[in-house]
Amino acid sequence: MKELFIEAINDNLDQVLAFVDEQLEENDCPMKVQMQIDLAVEEIFVNIANYAYDPETGPATVRVDVTPDGSVVTITFVDNGVPYDPLAKADPDITLSAEERQIGGLGIFLVKKNMDDVKYEYVNGSNILTLKKGLRGEKR
Amino acid sequence: MEFNVITSGNKMVIELEGRLDTTTAPRLDTYIRESLEGIDELCMDMEKLEYISSAGLRVLLAAQKIMDGQGRMVVTGCREEILEIFDITGFTDVLTIE
Numbered sequence: 547m548k549e550l551f552i553e554a555i556n557d558n559l560d561q562v563l564a565f566v567d568e569q570l571e572e573n574d575c576p577m578k579v580q581m582q583i584d585l586a587v588e589e590i591f592v593n594i595a596n597y598a599y600d601p602e603t604g605p606a607t608v609r610v611d612v613t614p615d616g617s618v619v620t621i622t623f624v625d626n627g628v629p630y631d632p633l634a635k636a637d638p639d640i641t642l643s644a645e646e647r648q649i650g651g652l653g654i655f656l657v658k659k660n661m662d663d664v665k666y667e668y669v670n671g672s673n674i675l676t677l678k679k680g681l682r683g684e685k686r
Numbered sequence: 687m688e689f690n691v692i693t694s695g696n697k698m699v700i701e702l703e704g705r706l707d708t709t710t711a712p713r714l715d716t717y718i719r720e721s722l723e724g725i726d727e728l729c730m731d732m733e734k735l736e737y738i739s740s741a742g743l744r745v746l747l748a749a750q751k752i753m754d755g756q757g758r759m760v761v762t763g764c765r766e767e768i769l770e771i772f773d774i775t776g777f778t779d780v781l782t783i784e
Contacts, residue, residue: 559709581737581767588739592708640776644750652775653740659774 598627706742726757733763
């Protein structure tokens with residue numbers, strides 16, 4: 547298990563992705579799966595950076611845990627900002643035309659679609675969001 | 687991310703390269719909003735684009751909306767991974783993918 551403690555600001559996104567990708571590459575994660583995971587990590591981290599401590603900024607912890615056989619990764623994000631369950635938001639209507647579409651609302655939807663499991667908890671003043679994904683790219 | 691722009695008359699091609707994400711999308715967004723006047727055919731060439739997040743999708747949607755009002759936009763050269771993101775989000779129907 548590896549952990550990164552970092553200020554939750556958009557400028558730190560590249561550092562967070564590099565940290566996660568390093569663990570994925572060590573486990574021979576296929577490029578396609580890595581992209582799906584990057585996508586989810588970006589959405590969650592940016593969400594924390596933009597909303598958790600608004601208008602201030604604050605820290606986040608990113609934990610990456612790969613099963614001993616290298617088949618499943620669990621990525622956990624912890625922040626101490628305002629309680630916020632991003633999963634509670636209704637999914638956007640993806641059948642609308644360009645004209646009718648709102649700009650935004652797709653981030654969390656992409657996370658749900660690309661991960662095998664997404665879980666939110668609020669425990670002892672912390673938002674805890676957990677992503678789980680098989681690294682072999684078979685299971686959806 | 688880098689992008690190269692080739693304009694000839696009313697036609698513009700934007701070649702995207704690298705990652706279109708939260709960090710890089712605002713630059714493309716600003717460029718598009720400032721530069722599409724008089725353009726009636728916009729081509730987004732994604733042959734060298736490796737990654738797109740929801741921030742990138744937002745820019746594409748904004749560009750599509752502008753072009754719907756003044757002409758046509760096509761997206762070309764997408765990799766399988768990026769096509770899959772378009773598919774999941776319903777962008778396959780919103781964009782003209784060639």
